[in-house]
Amino acid sequence: MREEIRNLSTDVNKIIDFVMTGADRGVTYDELALFIDKFGPRHLGTANLENSIDYMLDRLTREGHDIVGSEKLVVPIWQRGKEWAQMVSPRAKKLNIMGLGYSVGTNGRVLSGDVVVVKSFDDLHKRSHEVKGKFVVFNYAYETYSTSVSYRINGASEAAKYGAIAALIRSVTDFSIDSPHTGAQEYKYKNVPNIPAVSITVEDAEFFSRLCARGETVRVSLYMEARMDGTGVSRNTISEITGSHYADEMVIVSGHLDSWDVGSGAMDDGGGCFASWRALSVLKKLGLRPKRTIRSILWTGEEMGLLGAKAYVNEHKHELHKISLAMESDEGTFSPHGLTYSGSNPIGKCIMSEILKMLAPLNATNLYPETKGPDIGELMQKGVPGSHIQTHNEHYFYFHHTNGDTMTVEDTDELDRNTAVIAATAYAVASIDVMLPR
Numbered sequence: 464m465r466e467e468i469r470n471l472s473t474d475v476n477k478i479i480d481f482v483m484t485g486a487d488r489g490v491t492y493d494e495l496a497l498f499i500d501k502f503g504p505r506h507l508g509t510a511n512l513e514n515s516i517d518y519m520l521d522r523l524t525r526e527g528h529d530i531v532g533s534e535k536l537v538v539p540i541w542q543r544g545k546e547w548a549q550m551v552s553p554r555a556k557k558l559n560i561m562g563l564g565y566s567v568g569t570n571g572r573v574l575s576g577d578v579v580v581v582k583s584f585d586d587l588h589k590r591s592h593e594v595k596g597k598f599v600v601f602n603y604a605y606e607t608y609s610t611s612v613s614y615r616i617n618g619a620s621e622a623a624k625y626g627a628i629a630a631l632i633r634s635v636t637d638f639s640i641d642s643p644h645t646g647a648q649e650y651k652y653k654n655v656p657n658i659p660a661v662s663i664t665v666e667d668a669e670f671f672s673r674l675c676a677r678g679e680t681v682r683v684s685l686y687m688e689a690r691m692d693g694t695g696v697s698r699n700t701i702s703e704i705t706g707s708h709y710a711d712e713m714v715i716v717s718g719h720l721d722s723w724d725v726g727s728g729a730m731d732d733g734g735g736c737f738a739s740w741r742a743l744s745v746l747k748k749l750g751l752r753p754k755r756t757i758r759s760i761l762w763t764g765e766e767m768g769l770l771g772a773k774a775y776v777n778e779h780k781h782e783l784h785k786i787s788l789a790m791e792s793d794e795g796t797f798s799p800h801g802l803t804y805s806g807s808n809p810i811g812k813c814i815m816s817e818i819l820k821m822l823a824p825l826n827a828t829n830l831y832p833e834t835k836g837p838d839i840g841e842l843m844q845k846g847v848p849g850s851h852i853q854t855h856n857e858h859y860f861y862f863h864h865t866n867g868d869t870m871t872v873e874d875t876d877e878l879d880r881n882t883a884v885i886a887a888t889a890y891a892v893a894s895i896d897v898m899l900p901r
Contacts, residue, residue, distance in 0.1 A: 544688025
């Protein structure tokens, strides 16, 4: 097996050289910039998202991918509408806010009340007698995204249990310049009222905390038009290079095409999408045909609950056992340093390690265990080996789900590196004689 993988090194080097120093240098950035500048944010349920999907279907066809198509799914539509908030006491201050996905609004009126600041869900429980009729501010201590995001997801439901009228939740980020970060939240309890859920800035969360610690009475007003607006239809965008030997077996490369309705969705996840689909174009241009099919999937509805991935798994149950590896890029297309791999079989890990050795020119040789995954997580739950591109993304959550997610975050060399990593890895996995073991 090692010898078989090493025999692919000539092709892998062709891929890397073509993308990094050859005719494909800078193409991923240029393609992404054209797309982002044309469409901007692509929120689920909007014509803009569907128009961007039409654009991609046309673009992939013109790129010469062997098969290009889409798969429809019914999706819920959430509308943000107008929103504002301000502190009215002890002094007037405008608050930078963003309503959270699936939040209700204020029912056409301005909601006003005093503030209670809590540091954790335990703190909320201990002080539950103070909460009724008030705004609950969650000023938790940020540790990591995965440990802190539960406040965004569950904060409103937990506060509503004790009679809160709204939840103001510290943005899930380790750095802020007075920027609110949006994201989805959930209403967990059937017998508890749904209350407005709002992201506030780190600065304002800490400001409220200081005021309340001094014994000040803090009063705020909130107006939100957020509402659910029925259902609509969106699409996963799919293209393929057909395998030469085992066409019914495949490697998946992917990212999500939808974004939040703020910023431009360049980082989350335009870059991941374009590095993924362009991997197929690189192989086509070089005349490299893998033994297995390589399928690019641009998911829809990720931001509102992995909806496209869930629909795909449901529609493709019959072929999940034919997927050798599902790859995804959704943690920023910064400089890559390796890949995760979810397979527990030691032979699979050995194969992936050998493949990554060929990525030494890209400094992307590290293999990490995979314990999660946004969209491909749905496939991983069914036993499909998953792999996520790992990058030097220390600043990812500076821009995540904010107005700052624009093309300025993207770097042409880093996008090339991501494209090369995806193209080379997918090609190698799709070209060995065996599927990766489960």
